[in-house]
Amino acid sequence: MKKLFIAAMMVLSTSAAFAADSDALKAILKAKTYDEAKALIGTSTLANDAEKAEAYNKLVDLAYDAFENERNNMLENETAKTMGQQPSKTVDEAKMYTSLAQAIEAAQESYKYDQMPNEKGKVKPRYAKKNAERLYPARPFLINGGGFFQNKDDAKAYQLLAAYCETAEAPLFASVKKEDKDLPNAAFFASYMALNKKDYAAAEKYAGYAIGDAERGVDAQKIQLAAMQGQLKSHEDSVAYVQKLEGMIAKDPNNETIFSTLTGLYSMMGQGAKADKMIDDRLAANPNDYAALIQKGSIESQRKNYDAATAALEKALPMAKDDDTRITINAAIGECYFFKAQERVNNFKGVLSPAAREQFNVVYNKAISYLEAAKKLDVMKEQKRSWAYPLYGSYYFVKGAEAPETQSAAADAGVQQ
Secondary structure: OHHHHHHHHHHHHHHHHOOOOOHHHHHHHHOOOHHHHHHHHHHOOOOOHHHHHHHHHHHHHHHHHHHHHHHHHHHHHHHHHHOOOOOOOOOOHHHHHHHHHHHHHHHHHHHHHHOOOOOOOOOOOOOHHHHHHHHOOOOOHHHHHHHHHOOOOHHHHHHHHHHHHHOOOOHHHOOOOOOOOOHHHHHHHHHHHHHHOOOHHHHHHHHHHHOOOOOOHHHHHHHHHHHHHHOOOOHHHHHHHHHHHHHHHHHOOOOHHHHHHHHHHHHHOOOHHHHHHHHHHHHHHOOOOHHHHHHHHHHHHHOOOHHHHHHHHHHHHHHOOOHHHHHHHHHHHHHHHHHHHHHHHHHOOOOOOHHHHHHHHHHHHHHHHHHHHHHHHOOOOOOHHHHHHHHHHHHHHHHOOOOHHHHHHHHHHOOOO
Protein backbone atom coordinates (compact mmCIF):
# COMPACT_ATOMS: atom_id res chain seq x y z
CA MET A 1 0.00 0.00 0.00
CA LYS A 2 2.87 2.31 0.89
CA LYS A 3 4.56 1.63 -2.47
CA LEU A 4 1.30 2.36 -4.27
CA PHE A 5 1.00 5.71 -2.43
CA ILE A 6 4.57 6.66 -3.33
CA ALA A 7 3.95 5.72 -6.95
CA ALA A 8 0.84 7.89 -7.03
CA MET A 9 2.81 10.83 -5.62
CA MET A 10 5.45 10.36 -8.31
CA VAL A 11 2.79 10.41 -11.00
CA LEU A 12 1.33 13.63 -9.58
CA SER A 13 4.77 15.26 -9.38
CA THR A 14 5.58 14.27 -12.92
CA SER A 15 2.25 15.64 -14.13
CA ALA A 16 2.87 18.94 -12.36
CA ALA A 17 6.41 19.25 -13.70
CA PHE A 18 5.30 18.73 -17.26
CA ALA A 19 1.98 20.57 -17.11
CA ALA A 20 0.95 21.67 -20.57
CA ASP A 21 0.50 25.28 -21.54
CA SER A 22 -3.00 26.59 -21.06
CA ASP A 23 -5.16 27.07 -24.14
CA ALA A 24 -4.98 30.83 -23.57
CA LEU A 25 -1.18 30.82 -23.70
CA LYS A 26 -1.16 28.54 -26.74
CA ALA A 27 -3.36 31.03 -28.60
CA ILE A 28 -1.09 33.92 -27.66
CA LEU A 29 2.03 32.07 -28.76
CA LYS A 30 0.44 31.40 -32.17
CA ALA A 31 -0.26 35.10 -32.78
CA LYS A 32 1.44 36.57 -35.84
CA THR A 33 1.32 40.27 -34.92
CA TYR A 34 1.89 42.39 -31.84
CA ASP A 35 -1.65 43.79 -31.92
CA GLU A 36 -3.17 40.31 -32.13
CA ALA A 37 -1.08 38.99 -29.24
CA LYS A 38 -1.75 42.04 -27.08
CA ALA A 39 -5.50 41.76 -27.66
CA LEU A 40 -5.40 38.10 -26.61
CA ILE A 41 -3.43 38.92 -23.45
CA GLY A 42 -6.00 41.55 -22.58
CA THR A 43 -8.89 39.09 -22.81
CA SER A 44 -7.23 35.90 -21.52
CA THR A 45 -6.86 34.39 -18.08
CA LEU A 46 -3.38 32.92 -17.85
CA ALA A 47 -2.61 30.13 -15.42
CA ASN A 48 0.27 31.63 -13.44
CA ASP A 49 3.14 34.11 -13.41
CA ALA A 50 5.28 31.88 -15.60
CA GLU A 51 2.64 31.96 -18.33
CA LYS A 52 2.29 35.72 -18.00
CA ALA A 53 6.05 36.13 -18.37
CA GLU A 54 6.01 33.95 -21.49
CA ALA A 55 3.01 35.75 -22.95
CA TYR A 56 4.60 39.18 -22.56
CA ASN A 57 7.85 37.81 -23.92
CA LYS A 58 5.90 36.86 -27.05
CA LEU A 59 4.94 40.53 -27.33
CA VAL A 60 8.61 41.43 -27.03
CA ASP A 61 9.54 39.04 -29.85
CA LEU A 62 6.86 40.35 -32.19
CA ALA A 63 7.54 44.05 -31.51
CA TYR A 64 11.31 43.63 -31.63
CA ASP A 65 11.11 41.72 -34.93
CA ALA A 66 9.07 44.60 -36.40
CA PHE A 67 11.65 47.09 -35.14
CA GLU A 68 14.54 45.01 -36.50
CA ASN A 69 12.92 44.67 -39.89
CA GLU A 70 12.60 48.43 -40.32
CA ARG A 71 16.04 49.07 -38.88
CA ASN A 72 17.63 46.57 -41.25
CA ASN A 73 15.88 48.21 -44.19
CA MET A 74 17.24 51.57 -43.03
CA LEU A 75 20.77 50.15 -42.73
CA GLU A 76 20.59 48.62 -46.20
CA ASN A 77 19.54 51.97 -47.63
CA GLU A 78 22.38 53.76 -45.84
CA THR A 79 24.87 51.16 -47.10
CA ALA A 80 23.59 51.59 -50.65
CA LYS A 81 24.06 55.36 -50.40
CA THR A 82 27.67 55.00 -49.23
CA MET A 83 28.35 52.75 -52.22
CA GLY A 84 26.81 55.26 -54.60
CA GLN A 85 23.75 53.11 -55.23
CA GLN A 86 20.08 54.04 -55.14
CA PRO A 87 18.33 52.97 -51.88
CA SER A 88 15.75 50.30 -52.63
CA LYS A 89 14.10 49.53 -49.30
CA THR A 90 10.97 51.14 -47.93
CA VAL A 91 11.34 52.22 -44.31
CA ASP A 92 8.43 52.92 -41.99
CA GLU A 93 10.21 55.03 -39.38
CA ALA A 94 7.08 55.61 -37.32
CA LYS A 95 6.58 51.85 -37.05
CA MET A 96 10.25 51.30 -36.20
CA TYR A 97 10.26 53.65 -33.21
CA THR A 98 6.80 52.66 -32.03
CA SER A 99 7.68 48.95 -32.19
CA LEU A 100 10.82 49.49 -30.12
CA ALA A 101 8.84 51.31 -27.44
CA GLN A 102 6.31 48.46 -27.44
CA ALA A 103 9.08 45.88 -27.13
CA ILE A 104 10.67 47.66 -24.16
CA GLU A 105 7.34 48.10 -22.41
CA ALA A 106 6.45 44.43 -22.89
CA ALA A 107 9.92 43.34 -21.77
CA GLN A 108 9.45 45.13 -18.47
CA GLU A 109 6.11 43.41 -17.95
CA SER A 110 7.68 40.06 -18.78
CA TYR A 111 10.54 40.84 -16.37
CA LYS A 112 8.05 41.59 -13.59
CA TYR A 113 6.43 38.17 -13.81
CA ASP A 114 9.72 36.43 -14.63
CA GLN A 115 11.05 37.49 -11.23
CA MET A 116 8.21 35.84 -9.33
CA PRO A 117 9.03 32.68 -7.36
CA ASN A 118 7.84 29.40 -8.82
CA GLU A 119 5.86 26.72 -7.00
CA LYS A 120 9.04 25.74 -5.14
CA GLY A 121 9.66 29.30 -4.02
CA LYS A 122 12.62 29.79 -6.35
CA VAL A 123 13.18 32.60 -8.85
CA LYS A 124 14.38 31.27 -12.20
CA PRO A 125 14.04 34.02 -14.83
CA ARG A 126 13.89 32.75 -18.39
CA TYR A 127 13.71 35.90 -20.52
CA ALA A 128 15.40 38.77 -18.69
CA LYS A 129 18.96 38.22 -19.95
CA LYS A 130 18.04 37.92 -23.61
CA ASN A 131 15.68 40.90 -23.51
CA ALA A 132 18.18 43.11 -21.71
CA GLU A 133 20.98 42.24 -24.13
CA ARG A 134 18.96 42.93 -27.27
CA LEU A 135 16.92 45.93 -26.12
CA TYR A 136 19.47 48.03 -24.21
CA PRO A 137 21.67 48.71 -27.27
CA ALA A 138 18.54 49.67 -29.23
CA ARG A 139 17.27 52.05 -26.52
CA PRO A 140 18.89 55.21 -28.07
CA PHE A 141 16.50 54.80 -31.01
CA LEU A 142 13.83 56.12 -28.63
CA ILE A 143 15.62 59.48 -28.74
CA ASN A 144 15.73 59.33 -32.54
CA GLY A 145 12.03 58.63 -32.44
CA GLY A 146 11.42 61.67 -30.27
CA GLY A 147 13.12 63.80 -32.90
CA PHE A 148 11.24 62.08 -35.71
CA PHE A 149 7.81 62.74 -34.18
CA GLN A 150 8.58 66.28 -32.98
CA ASN A 151 6.20 68.78 -34.60
CA LYS A 152 4.39 65.84 -36.26
CA ASP A 153 2.97 64.17 -33.18
CA ASP A 154 4.29 65.87 -30.04
CA ALA A 155 2.44 63.46 -27.77
CA LYS A 156 4.25 60.56 -29.41
CA ALA A 157 7.58 62.40 -29.25
CA TYR A 158 7.08 62.91 -25.53
CA GLN A 159 6.07 59.27 -25.03
CA LEU A 160 9.32 58.03 -26.59
CA LEU A 161 11.58 60.46 -24.71
CA ALA A 162 9.76 59.66 -21.48
CA ALA A 163 10.28 55.94 -22.14
CA TYR A 164 14.00 56.57 -22.53
CA CYS A 165 14.08 58.39 -19.18
CA GLU A 166 11.90 55.85 -17.40
CA THR A 167 14.20 53.00 -18.44
CA ALA A 168 17.37 54.79 -17.28
CA GLU A 169 17.21 52.88 -14.00
CA ALA A 170 14.97 49.98 -15.01
CA PRO A 171 15.83 46.75 -13.14
CA LEU A 172 15.58 44.89 -16.47
CA PHE A 173 18.73 46.65 -17.69
CA ALA A 174 20.73 46.58 -14.44
CA SER A 175 23.07 43.82 -15.67
CA VAL A 176 23.92 45.54 -18.97
CA LYS A 177 23.71 49.22 -17.99
CA LYS A 178 26.53 51.49 -19.17
CA GLU A 179 27.33 55.19 -18.87
CA ASP A 180 24.42 57.00 -20.47
CA LYS A 181 25.80 60.17 -22.07
CA ASP A 182 22.58 60.77 -24.00
CA LEU A 183 20.33 60.83 -20.92
CA PRO A 184 20.79 64.49 -19.83
CA ASN A 185 19.82 65.88 -23.22
CA ALA A 186 16.88 63.52 -23.68
CA ALA A 187 15.74 64.10 -20.11
CA PHE A 188 15.87 67.88 -20.51
CA PHE A 189 13.50 67.84 -23.46
CA ALA A 190 11.26 65.26 -21.80
CA SER A 191 11.07 67.43 -18.67
CA TYR A 192 10.24 70.51 -20.75
CA MET A 193 7.43 68.65 -22.52
CA ALA A 194 6.14 67.23 -19.23
CA LEU A 195 6.07 70.72 -17.70
CA ASN A 196 4.03 72.00 -20.65
CA LYS A 197 1.62 69.10 -20.12
CA LYS A 198 1.45 70.03 -16.42
CA ASP A 199 2.70 66.56 -15.55
CA TYR A 200 4.71 68.09 -12.76
CA ALA A 201 5.88 64.86 -11.12
CA ALA A 202 7.37 63.60 -14.39
CA ALA A 203 8.90 67.00 -15.17
CA GLU A 204 10.61 67.06 -11.77
CA LYS A 205 11.88 63.51 -12.19
CA TYR A 206 13.25 63.92 -15.72
CA ALA A 207 14.82 67.31 -14.99
CA GLY A 208 16.73 65.60 -12.20
CA TYR A 209 18.63 63.55 -14.77
CA ALA A 210 19.83 66.73 -16.52
CA ILE A 211 20.74 68.99 -13.60
CA GLY A 212 24.38 67.92 -13.52
CA ASP A 213 24.85 68.52 -17.24
CA ALA A 214 27.18 71.38 -18.21
CA GLU A 215 24.98 72.54 -21.08
CA ARG A 216 21.45 71.85 -19.82
CA GLY A 217 21.91 71.88 -16.05
CA VAL A 218 20.84 75.43 -15.22
CA ASP A 219 17.72 75.32 -17.38
CA ALA A 220 16.90 71.82 -16.14
CA GLN A 221 16.96 73.05 -12.56
CA LYS A 222 14.58 75.87 -13.48
CA ILE A 223 12.20 73.28 -14.89
CA GLN A 224 12.58 71.10 -11.81
CA LEU A 225 11.83 73.97 -9.44
CA ALA A 226 8.87 75.09 -11.56
CA ALA A 227 7.55 71.52 -11.49
CA MET A 228 7.96 71.37 -7.73
CA GLN A 229 6.02 74.63 -7.41
CA GLY A 230 3.32 73.27 -9.70
CA GLN A 231 2.65 70.47 -7.22
CA LEU A 232 1.99 72.81 -4.28
CA LYS A 233 -1.64 72.55 -3.22
CA SER A 234 -1.69 73.95 0.30
CA HIS A 235 0.11 76.30 2.64
CA GLU A 236 1.71 73.29 4.26
CA ASP A 237 3.05 72.21 0.87
CA SER A 238 4.52 75.67 0.34
CA VAL A 239 6.18 75.67 3.75
CA ALA A 240 7.68 72.24 3.10
CA TYR A 241 8.90 73.41 -0.31
CA VAL A 242 10.55 76.48 1.19
CA GLN A 243 12.29 74.29 3.76
CA LYS A 244 13.53 72.05 1.00
CA LEU A 245 14.89 75.05 -0.91
CA GLU A 246 16.55 76.33 2.26
CA GLY A 247 18.33 73.00 2.56
CA MET A 248 19.37 73.16 -1.09
CA ILE A 249 20.76 76.71 -0.85
CA ALA A 250 22.66 75.79 2.30
CA LYS A 251 24.48 73.10 0.32
CA ASP A 252 24.93 75.28 -2.77
CA PRO A 253 24.91 78.94 -1.64
CA ASN A 254 26.00 80.31 -5.04
CA ASN A 255 23.20 78.64 -6.97
CA GLU A 256 21.39 81.51 -8.70
CA THR A 257 18.33 79.47 -9.66
CA ILE A 258 17.62 78.31 -6.12
CA PHE A 259 18.38 81.79 -4.73
CA SER A 260 15.94 83.45 -7.13
CA THR A 261 13.21 80.89 -6.48
CA LEU A 262 13.57 81.06 -2.71
CA THR A 263 13.60 84.86 -2.46
CA GLY A 264 10.60 85.01 -4.79
CA LEU A 265 8.72 82.55 -2.58
CA TYR A 266 9.61 84.45 0.58
CA SER A 267 8.17 87.60 -0.99
CA MET A 268 5.04 85.81 -2.20
CA MET A 269 4.43 84.21 1.21
CA GLY A 270 4.68 87.50 3.10
CA GLN A 271 8.21 86.88 4.37
CA GLY A 272 9.74 89.87 2.63
CA ALA A 273 12.26 90.47 5.42
CA LYS A 274 13.86 87.10 4.70
CA ALA A 275 14.00 87.88 0.98
CA ASP A 276 15.54 91.28 1.67
CA LYS A 277 18.20 89.80 3.92
CA MET A 278 19.21 87.19 1.36
CA ILE A 279 19.38 89.80 -1.38
CA ASP A 280 21.21 92.38 0.73
CA ASP A 281 23.75 89.82 1.95
CA ARG A 282 24.42 88.78 -1.60
CA LEU A 283 24.81 92.38 -2.79
CA ALA A 284 27.07 93.18 0.17
CA ALA A 285 29.39 90.40 -0.98
CA ASN A 286 29.13 91.51 -4.62
CA PRO A 287 27.33 94.77 -5.53
CA ASN A 288 27.14 93.59 -9.15
CA ASP A 289 25.57 90.23 -8.39
CA TYR A 290 23.21 89.76 -11.34
CA ALA A 291 20.70 87.42 -9.69
CA ALA A 292 20.43 89.61 -6.60
CA LEU A 293 19.89 92.76 -8.68
CA ILE A 294 17.15 91.05 -10.72
CA GLN A 295 15.39 89.81 -7.60
CA LYS A 296 15.68 93.21 -5.90
CA GLY A 297 14.22 94.86 -8.98
CA SER A 298 11.36 92.38 -9.15
CA ILE A 299 10.45 92.55 -5.47
CA GLU A 300 10.75 96.35 -5.21
CA SER A 301 8.55 96.67 -8.30
CA GLN A 302 5.88 94.53 -6.65
CA ARG A 303 6.08 96.84 -3.65
CA LYS A 304 5.70 99.84 -5.98
CA ASN A 305 9.11 101.13 -4.90
CA TYR A 306 9.81 102.07 -8.51
CA ASP A 307 13.00 104.09 -7.96
CA ALA A 308 14.65 101.21 -6.10
CA ALA A 309 13.41 98.75 -8.72
CA THR A 310 14.72 100.71 -11.70
CA ALA A 311 18.07 101.34 -10.00
CA ALA A 312 18.61 97.58 -9.55
CA LEU A 313 17.32 96.58 -12.98
CA GLU A 314 19.30 99.25 -14.83
CA LYS A 315 22.44 97.96 -13.14
CA ALA A 316 21.60 94.38 -14.13
CA LEU A 317 20.72 95.16 -17.76
CA PRO A 318 24.30 95.25 -19.16
CA MET A 319 24.89 91.80 -17.69
CA ALA A 320 21.98 90.15 -19.54
CA LYS A 321 23.24 87.20 -21.55
CA ASP A 322 20.72 87.02 -24.38
CA ASP A 323 18.07 89.02 -26.21
CA ASP A 324 15.14 87.31 -24.50
CA THR A 325 16.50 88.43 -21.14
CA ARG A 326 17.24 91.92 -22.46
CA ILE A 327 13.64 92.19 -23.65
CA THR A 328 12.36 91.17 -20.22
CA ILE A 329 14.57 93.60 -18.31
CA ASN A 330 14.01 96.54 -20.66
CA ALA A 331 10.26 95.97 -20.47
CA ALA A 332 10.38 95.72 -16.66
CA ILE A 333 12.32 98.99 -16.36
CA GLY A 334 10.01 100.75 -18.81
CA GLU A 335 6.96 99.47 -16.94
CA CYS A 336 8.37 100.81 -13.66
CA TYR A 337 8.84 104.29 -15.13
CA PHE A 338 5.36 104.13 -16.67
CA PHE A 339 3.66 103.19 -13.39
CA LYS A 340 5.72 105.76 -11.50
CA ALA A 341 4.46 108.48 -13.85
CA GLN A 342 0.90 107.15 -13.75
CA GLU A 343 0.82 107.26 -9.97
CA ARG A 344 1.99 110.87 -9.95
CA VAL A 345 -0.54 111.88 -12.60
CA ASN A 346 -3.37 110.17 -10.71
CA ASN A 347 -2.40 111.95 -7.48
CA PHE A 348 -2.08 115.37 -9.12
CA LYS A 349 -4.73 117.86 -8.15
CA GLY A 350 -6.03 120.36 -10.68
CA VAL A 351 -5.13 121.07 -14.30
CA LEU A 352 -1.63 120.25 -15.51
CA SER A 353 0.38 123.31 -16.44
CA PRO A 354 2.89 123.07 -19.32
CA ALA A 355 5.72 123.02 -16.76
CA ALA A 356 4.07 120.22 -14.75
CA ARG A 357 3.34 118.23 -17.90
CA GLU A 358 6.98 118.53 -18.93
CA GLN A 359 8.05 117.03 -15.61
CA PHE A 360 5.78 114.06 -16.23
CA ASN A 361 7.02 113.81 -19.81
CA VAL A 362 10.56 113.26 -18.53
CA VAL A 363 9.46 110.10 -16.71
CA TYR A 364 7.18 108.90 -19.52
CA ASN A 365 9.99 109.40 -22.05
CA LYS A 366 12.29 107.28 -19.92
CA ALA A 367 9.61 104.58 -20.01
CA ILE A 368 9.36 104.96 -23.79
CA SER A 369 13.13 104.59 -24.27
CA TYR A 370 13.21 101.24 -22.46
CA LEU A 371 9.93 99.96 -23.87
CA GLU A 372 11.01 100.79 -27.42
CA ALA A 373 14.27 98.92 -26.77
CA ALA A 374 12.24 95.89 -25.71
CA LYS A 375 10.00 96.20 -28.78
CA LYS A 376 12.99 96.46 -31.13
CA LEU A 377 14.58 93.32 -29.68
CA ASP A 378 11.25 91.44 -29.67
CA VAL A 379 11.18 90.99 -33.44
CA MET A 380 8.53 88.25 -33.38
CA LYS A 381 6.53 90.13 -30.71
CA GLU A 382 6.48 87.05 -28.50
CA GLN A 383 6.80 89.16 -25.34
CA LYS A 384 4.65 92.10 -26.39
CA ARG A 385 2.39 91.66 -23.37
CA SER A 386 5.26 92.97 -21.27
CA TRP A 387 5.86 96.18 -23.25
CA ALA A 388 2.91 96.95 -25.55
CA TYR A 389 0.36 98.47 -23.16
CA PRO A 390 2.75 100.64 -21.11
CA LEU A 391 4.30 101.85 -24.37
CA TYR A 392 0.85 102.84 -25.64
CA GLY A 393 0.03 104.59 -22.35
CA SER A 394 3.31 106.51 -22.37
CA TYR A 395 2.89 107.71 -25.96
CA TYR A 396 -0.73 108.63 -25.28
CA PHE A 397 0.32 111.02 -22.52
CA VAL A 398 3.38 112.48 -24.27
CA LYS A 399 2.19 112.74 -27.87
CA GLY A 400 -1.59 112.43 -27.77
CA ALA A 401 -4.03 109.90 -29.20
CA GLU A 402 -3.60 110.88 -32.85
CA ALA A 403 0.19 110.63 -33.02
CA PRO A 404 1.51 107.87 -35.34
CA GLU A 405 3.58 106.43 -32.49
CA THR A 406 0.49 106.22 -30.29
CA GLN A 407 -1.52 104.59 -33.09
CA SER A 408 1.20 101.99 -33.64
CA ALA A 409 1.48 101.26 -29.92
CA ALA A 410 -2.31 100.95 -29.68
CA ALA A 411 -2.30 98.33 -32.44
CA ASP A 412 0.39 96.32 -30.61
CA ALA A 413 -1.54 96.58 -27.37
CA GLY A 414 -4.86 95.67 -28.99
CA VAL A 415 -6.42 98.95 -27.88
CA GLN A 416 -9.27 100.42 -29.90
CA GLN A 417 -9.22 104.23 -29.87
